[in-house]
Amino acid sequence: MISRKIIHVDMDCFYAAIEMRDHPEWRNRPIAVGGSPSSRGVLCTSNYVARQFGVRSAMSSAYALRLCPELLILPVNMQKYRQVSRAIRHIFTDYTEEIEPLSLDEAYLDVTYCSKHCNSATLIAQEIRQRIWQTQSLTASAGVAPNKFLAKVASDWHKPNGQFVITPQQVDAFVVELPVEKIWGVGRVTTQKLHQMGIKTCADLQKYSLDQLLMEFGRFGQRLYELARGIDDRSLETTRIRKSVSVEQTYPRDLPDLMHCWQQLPQLFQQLLERLERHEQRTIHKQFIKIKFNDFQLTTVETVVHRICIDTYRQLLSTGFVRYQKPVRLLGLGVGFAEPTAIKQYQLDFS
Ligand code: TTP
Ligand code: MG
Numbered sequence: 001m002i003s004r005k006i007i008h009v010d011m012d013c014f015y016a017a018i019e020m021r022d023h024p025e026w027r028n029r030p031i032a033v034g035g036s037p038s039s040r041g042v043l044c045t046s047n048y049v050a051r052q053f054g055v056r057s058a059m060s061s062a063y064a065l066r067l068c069p070e071l072l073i074l075p076v077n078m079q080k081y082r083q084v085s086r087a088i089r090h091i092f093t094d095y096t097e098e099i100e101p102l103s104l105d106e107a108y109l110d111v112t113y114c115s116k117h118c119n120s121a122t123l124i125a126q127e128i129r130q131r132i133w134q135t136q137s138l139t140a141s142a143g144v145a146p147n148k149f150l151a152k153v154a155s156d157w158h159k160p161n162g163q164f165v166i167t168p169q170q171v172d173a174f175v176v177e178l179p180v181e182k183i184w185g186v187g188r189v190t191t192q193k194l195h196q197m198g199i200k201t202c203a204d205l206q207k208y209s210l211d212q213l214l215m216e217f218g219r220f221g222q223r224l225y226e227l228a229r230g231i232d233d234r235s236l237e238t239t240r241i242r243k244s245v246s247v248e249q250t251y252p253r254d255l256p257d258l259m260h261c262w263q264q265l266p267q268l269f270q271q272l273l274e275r276l277e278r279h280e281q282r283t284i285h286k287q288f289i290k291i292k293f294n295d296f297q298l299t300t301v302e303t304v305v306h307r308i309c310i311d312t313y314r315q316l317l318s319t320g321f322v323r324y325q326k327p328v329r330l331l332g333l334g335v336g337f338a339e340p341t342a343i344k345q346y347q348l349d350f351s
Contacts, residue, residue, distance in 0.1 A: 003168045005121035006236075007109045008143040008151035009128060011088070012160035014105035015081055016047040019074050021137050030055065031072045037061040044076060048160065081105075084136060091131050095124055100236040108148055110236050122165050129163065146171065147232035149184045171230035176203040183227050185220065202228040210252055222252050233330075245279055246290070246334025247271040254294045254327035261291075261317055261328055268333045269310045276308075276335065284308050286336030289316040293326040308335055 011017065015033040020026050030050035035041015041061045053068035061073055085104040092099050098110035109128075117123035125142040132140045139161035143154025146168045157164035166174050179201055181191045197216070199205050205213075205228035213221030226232065233250065247268055255261050287309075288302035301320040305312060313333055321328070
C-alpha cells in the first residue's frame, strides 16, 4: 500500500499576525484580537509577546488585561482575515486538489500525487510557506507526515515559522515519546483518566491490549489503540463537489470469512442511509464496496445502479472477497453520484 504524504499548514498567531503586518508599530508590544473587556468579551488570539504573559485564546479580555495591563486589544476584522485565508488557500491549489480546510488559518493537503519537487512533501511544504511569506508577509508552520494525526502534531513542533517532518520510518520512534494529550480526540477528561491509569505517553498506551482499551474507553478505545501506534486512516474531507458518499468501519477483530462480512452489512448500510439524507437532491448512479484485508491489501468493486439496495452490496462483497479470501480488517460501502446537472458554478467560500 502506498504511503500517503499529508501536509498540515497552520498560520502563526493568525489574526494578530495580520494586525501586526498592517501596523508594524505594534510588532514589539503585546497585542490581542478579540472582544472588549467592558462587554465581557473574550480573546480570539494574541501575539507571542502577549503569550509570554500567559495571555491565551478564549481567555476573557478582562482577565487577560489583569495578566498583562499593557495588552492592546484590537477588534476582530473578519472580512480582512477571510480575504487572507482565501489567498492562502489559492496557493494550496497549485499543489493538490485534496485540500481540507479546518479553519481560516489551517488546512490539510494531501500531496501524495503532487509531482512538484519530485514529490518531496518537505520541499513542497517549504515552498508553500515561502509563497505565503512572499505574497502575504505572514509566517506559517507546517507538519509533514503519512497521516492527518501526525501531520497536525508535527506542525506544532517547530512553531512559529518552522516545519517538522515525520517520515514513515520515523513514525514508531516519534510516537513512543508523544504525550497522550497530543493524541487527536484526547481532551482534558480523557487525559486525566489516562494519567490516573499511569499512562503518560503513547509508549505507555501501547502496553494496553485492544480489549482493555475497548473496555475502558468504548469505541474510542480502538482509535486510541491505533493512534498510539501512529496509525490514522482518515482521508481528507475536501470541499470539492462530492462525487460520492461512503461509510467505513475498521473492525477491532478481523472478520474471518465472507459470512462474518455479510453480517456487518445491515449496520453499515444503515449508516450510509443516514449520511445520504444530506444529499437527497443528488442522483445515485453507482454503488461500490471497499474491502481492506488483514495484510492491508485493498480492493474495491462497483456497479452502475439507479436505486441503492443492500442486496447489490451483498453481491459486490462476494465478488471482492473471493479475490483474496483473507480475513477482513475494514469494510466500506459507498455510492457514486451522477454529475449535478443544473448546479450553478459557484465560488467556494470556505469561511
Ligand atoms: P489557532 O491556529 O489556534 O491560533 P493562532 O493561529 O492564533 O496561533 P498559533 O501560532 O498558535 O497557531 O487559531 C487560528 C485563528 O483562529 C486565531 O488567530 C484566532 C481564531 N481563534 C478564535 O477566534 N478563537 C479561539 O479560541 C482560537 C483557538 C482561535
Ligand atoms: Mg494558527
